[in-house]
Amino acid sequence: MKKNTILLVDDEWNTRNLLRIYLEKDYDLMEAEDGKQALALIKSVPIDLVILDIMLPCMDGWEVCMEIRKVRQTPILMLTARNELKDKIFGLDIGADDYLAKPFEPEELIARIKALLRRSLITEQHSDNVLMFGDQFIIIHPESRAVLVKDRALDLTPKEFDLLYLLAKQPRRVFTRDLLLDVIWGMKDIRGHRTVDSHVKNIRIKVKEQAPAYNPIQTVWGVGYKFNPADGAP
Incomplete structure (x- = not known):
């Protein structure tokens, strides 16, 4: 069975490495250190879910999220140290599907990923219901x-x-x-x-x-x- 592909977007190697440890067994992973790399991958490679940090160089996660939404409906999970309610609401308003604050428990991260992928699959299965x-x-x-x-x-x-x-x-x-x-x-x-x-x-x-x-x-x-x-x- 083909694994889902997850794009990890974070400028910190330690965070990407931690995510790899938790996810590489069950998912195919791709990585981007900044927003430009992430957008290039989104536009050229099939991605099933994006885990997106907010604090990125050159282009922050908010802008990356909005740019992704212009071309793809791929589920986006914001993963960030910014955990104020106003940040969460703003992220959801501009197109993010979920929001998880750092530090996080791996079990919660995995559960949220599964929920987003399941929701995306259900949407696809009913896509012909005009x-x-x-x-x-x-x-x-x-x-x-x-x-x-x-x-x-x-x-x-x-x-x-x-x-x-x-x-x-x-x-x-x-x-x-x-x-x-x-x-x-x-x-x-x-x-x-x-x-x-x-x-x-x-x-x-x-x-x-x-x-x-x-x-x-x-x-x-x-x-x-x-x-x-x-x-x-x-």
Whole structure:
């Protein structure tokens, strides 16, 4: 059975060596000392998961994460000594899938890697489940991660797409902010509710540019959010 390939991005040899010790038995590993090396590998070699440090020379991990998201949906695990909540929220906002602070326990690292790879596999297996609403007024393509409103593509960030797709898959269900935060961002901190709200707001703004009268995500006051299936959309 082919092993998953993990890219280790860290400028400290000791950290990369420690990760090698924990992971080399079960995964094929590639390494990059800085962001430029990492992006070159991402664009040229199939990578299943990226473990990315924030404090990198020339180009920090935030910028590397954003650049990766422009070309790939590869799972990204931020591994860093910066463990403040605001750093975690920012990383998740720009496209990271998970966040683990140094020092870390190897068992937790391995568990998070397995969870991210499992989630990625599930997404791939269901990638042909195209969603269409309102007589094709809005179409969501999971495989290409594209959203069309009135036959025009929306420019959504990775997390905006994940949020809209999750809601659209169960259009009759009301999702609480806690549940959305847990499923999409892997967080359980109530202070992250503003992350959910800001993503909902951004999606609404982008849709309004193409369909001013259509609100894709409805607020259910005191509960959370639900998808608007565009029945009777103009």
